[in-house]
Amino acid sequence: MFSQKEFIDVSRKFVCVRLESYESKEHQDMVRKFLDGRFENTAFCILAPDGETQLSGTGRGPEQALRRGRGRLDDENVVTKLETYASDYRTKGNPDEMVLQDFHSFRQALNVASADQRLLVYAVGPESAEEKLRQQLRPVFASKEIIGLFHLDFADKEKDSKWTSTIRKSSDRDGIYVIRADEFGQSGEVLERLDLATDPKTITGHLLATNLAFSLLEERKDYASHVSGGRREGIHFENGMPYGEDRDGDGEIDHRGGMGKGKGGKGKGKGRTPTE
């Protein structure tokens, strides 16, 4: 669904947020808030711009979250339903002043860029120049040519200090880096580096050219063979929280094949792995 033109078009009328389920307790607490205390690795819902008022139900997919009663909506009805929600709000403000995307860590940014097969734009500069850099990048990432093509992350000098160790052709210099993540998103390569002072129009031109080159180089991943290949290679991504779900809402990850310890399970087992 997320790759359909109609869905992408209507998504522009929303602020779409995708939190990594296993990145932090804060993220899991948000999921629990919408699922009456339960934690599942995937959850959707629609909220008002205040971030508090829940407008839809919650489900593992938009087809479930937006339905009325049992069952699930088809893709066309999901789009129609989203249009209805969006029509209740009049968008305001200048798009050129939009808040820019950011990640909690470079490591997660690289993982997500790999998962989505998008290039990662990584802004590295002194803290004192960050606001200026954001001002420069806002019109670039708000433009119709660029929106939805890249992921964007701002370096945290302390937390992300080791980013160069996993990225080929990287350097310690400040700059706007365009990075291609490797297959499993734990390493990558710099395809382009621009000076921080580069003007927005030039940045846009370089980004589009690099994205075109990327589109010719990169082949779409097949989910099943990616996972089986990862198993063979022993790939593991250490997240902030243990993998698994808490479907009974007892606050602990459920034991495989059962509930958490509140309802007869062991509670501290390895639990289900995401999407398993």
Next chain:
Amino acid sequence: MKNILLLFGLILFTESALAQGPRPTDIAASPQPVGDAGVMWYTTWDTALAEAKRSNRPIFFMAAAATCSGISGVF
């Protein structure tokens, strides 16, 4: 009676399978060509909330993992 039990079991299995979403073996490659524009995601709650308040747009909230069985680089 046996048929009714079988039917009941099938319904339960189907509902349970749907509730869990597709299994990795059911998912293939995204049909969208690499390099095409997709959904513009915010990846922290703070940035998303600030943008929603600024632009008065509703929030499409999603929590998901870019990992499967601890294997990274997949969505």
